Amino acid sequence: MRFKIHKLVLAASAAILTSPAMALNIFVCEPEWQALLAAHAPEATIYSATTAMQDPHYVQARPSLIAKMRQADMAMCSGADLEIGWLPMLQARSANPAVQNNKHSMLYASEIVSMLDKHDHVDRSMGDIHAHGNPHVQFAADNMIRLSRTITKRLETIDPDNAQAYRHNGAAFRQHWQQKLVEWRQRAAPLRGKQVVSYHATYRYLFAWLQMTQVADLEPKPGVSPTTAHLQSLTKLDPASFDAIIYSSHQNKRAANWLHQQTHKPVIQLPLTVSKEQRLDELYDEILDDLLSVLAEPVKS
Known part of the structure; x- marks a missing residue:
């Protein structure tokens, strides 16, 4: 009986040692970044703070969102103050070092994309103007390949054990996107x-x-x-x-x-x-x- 129990313990230990590493938890502010990251890290658990029918300018910093951000190994948002009314509160209350500004694991698409409509001066009389440029960068089609390269490098750094898979997925995404750009230009x-x-x-x-x-x-x-x-x-x-x-x-x-x-x-x-x-x-x-x-x-x- 002792011999059987010993064999079971050894088998369980071996299973733990040979099992794949825990998949990344990724927090995104908008669904477009969930889709983009899923193409690069399909094994990751990716949570979007907003849905397709929500205005990303206006979101409540609910406890459930704070909890999701607290669990994140990485986060990605549009930036350029699109989420200024709620994201800083999530970052502060989550107390998660990985999702704070200037961290390698906190990615803003607007810092990678060539921004349109930047303003040197902004005041409230102008309405909801974003000084750093228009934040709706999910439609910056020609910049998605640049974004893909940045995402790939960030994933490799955060999760080096799966770096080869991220490189492969990123290269596949960029090849497909380049083909689609040619197709879209003709169609449009x-x-x-x-x-x-x-x-x-x-x-x-x-x-x-x-x-x-x-x-x-x-x-x-x-x-x-x-x-x-x-x-x-x-x-x-x-x-x-x-x-x-x-x-x-x-x-x-x-x-x-x-x-x-x-x-x-x-x-x-x-x-x-x-x-x-x-x-x-x-x-x-x-x-x-x-x-x-x-x-x-x-x-x-």
Whole structure:
């Protein structure tokens, strides 16, 4: 009996010693970074503080979020003050050294991406303006390869035992993304030069990448809800000066629909980020499908 027990103990010890290392716990502020990190670290447990239908500007620093951040080996957020109203509180209350600013394991996408709309001077009279640039960098398509390289290096440093897997996954992501960039440029050709009225500067990077122009905003100032007076002023736009009205899935549709009724311009609702289990490239495919279905001339047979 003692011999059998001894063999069982040895077997259990061997199983522990040969079992794979514990997967990383990663905290992200937005679902797009969950999707991006999942492509590089598929074995990791990745938790997103927000969902596809939430405005990442406004989040409650709930105890459950603090607990998730406390457990994290690494964190990734958009940055550029997008999460300024809630992330610093999570960082402080989690008391987790790994997720504090200036730590290698705390990654801000805005520090890697080529930022648009930087401002030397900002005050509250300007509305919700971000001095460091537009923080909605999930649509900075040409910067995703640079982000992938940074993510790969961070993962290698944080979890060196699995460095080879991270290098392999990162290289596969970048090869696939490069192929998609070529495909997207060809598909998006009919969108070049299109002009739109949009809600907030949510799609600033998307429009720049697609060579589209946002000629007006449904908001009177960034972060200020549409007003009757402001919407009335938009009806004075030359109908030939824009092609569509665009808003995001997390934004109130009433302003876009009202302007549509006055101008008869088509309305397009675009997703803000990935839906559940959607890859980042699938989000881009969906957005291009939505835009092309309205703004591209039908092919004549």
